[in-house]
Amino acid sequence: MKVLLEGKRILVTGVITEQSIAFNIAKIAQEQGATVVLTGFGRLSLVERIAKRLPVTAPVIELDVTNPEHLASLADSVSGHVDGLDGVVHSIGFAPPTALGGNFLQTSWEDVSTAVHVSTYSYKALAMAALPLMRQGGSIVGLTFDATVAWPVYDWMGVAKAGLESASRYLASYLGPQGIRSNLVSAGPLRTMAAKSIPGFAKFEDSWTERAPLGWNLSDTEPTAKAVCALLSDWFPATTGEIVHVDGGYHAVSG
Numbered sequence: 001m002k003v004l005l006e007g008k009r010i011l012v013t014g015v016i017t018e019q020s021i022a023f024n025i026a027k028i029a030q031e032q033g034a035t036v037v038l039t040g041f042g043r044l045s046l047v048e049r050i051a052k053r054l055p056v057t058a059p060v061i062e063l064d065v066t067n068p069e070h071l072a073s074l075a076d077s078v079s080g081h082v083d084g085l086d087g088v089v090h091s092i093g094f095a096p097p098t099a100l101g102g103n104f105l106q107t108s109w110e111d112v113s114t115a116v117h118v119s120t121y122s123y124k125a126l127a128m129a130a131l132p133l134m135r136q137g138g139s140i141v142g143l144t145f146d147a148t149v150a151w152p153v154y155d156w157m158g159v160a161k162a163g164l165e166s167a168s169r170y171l172a173s174y175l176g177p178q179g180i181r182s183n184l185v186s187a188g189p190l191r192t193m194a195a196k197s198i199p200g201f202a203k204f205e206d207s208w209t210e211r212a213p214l215g216w217n218l219s220d221t222e223p224t225a226k227a228v229c230a231l232l233s234d235w236f237p238a239t240t241g242e243i244v245h246v247d248g249g250y251h252a253v254s255g
């Protein structure tokens, strides 16, 4: 039987718990025929334990996306497991607590720069680190939270996401001639570790479940993960610089 990602070799960042969007991306990618390599940040033994809960235990490579040495050695480390890459998933975000939760007017540049380094610049940094393994073209996919409006409490993470959305368009422009696509999935709120660390995140949750035409399940990462896998596949061959909303239709209707 033909499956969506048969023969694809995919690098997935961002697994930290089973609730991580990246965990479901890795799971569905394997179910669809892909060979998956994970990267883990910090608590590697935890990520390795989670990796064993996938249909096929995936190898885990250490990657702090702000660490130039980790980035420089990434391609070598990945090539110990696969002979190239067809897809790369960026499922990484972080902002210091002072950059979130209604503190927008007081946040220091130092804290803003951390948010932008980890959540925005890293998209380009990861793409460049993986590039030597993508000689036959491929697909890079990241995760955003609609940055076209100012949300309550999301603050500098919202600014970082606006930068990510722009960075994805620039990557599409610069890497298109090499047959590499760059797209984002704009997900609705999901109860992952990153979301739970945002004070006041519950404010999004009620309005989302009420307003989204299709409804919205705050605990179900599968619709988002499926869209990421679709963008990794050969079924979006002429799509790049795009943002696909997986939000129950929330963005399309007014409150």
Ligand SMILES: NC(=O)c1ccc[n+]([C@@H]2O[C@H](COP(=O)([O-])OP(=O)(O)OC[C@H]3O[C@@H](n4cnc5c(N)ncnc54)[C@H](O)[C@@H]3O)[C@@H](O)[C@H]2O)c1
Pocket: 013, 014, 015, 016, 017, 019, 020, 021, 022, 040, 041, 063, 064, 065, 066, 090, 091, 092, 093, 094, 118, 143, 144, 145, 186, 187, 188, 189, 190, 191, 192, 193, 194, 195
């Ligand atoms: N949860 C939501 O409501 C939601 C909605 C839209 C978009 N997103 C985005 O989805 C992506 C994944 O987040 P999630 O919700 O699955 O949460 P998560 O907490 O499960 O994942 C965030 C990941 O970022 C990693 N990370 C943080 N700093 C890093 C660094 N310096 N180097 C490498 N990795 C680092 C963490 O280890 C973790 O695995 C993020 O980009 C997030 O902004 C989340």
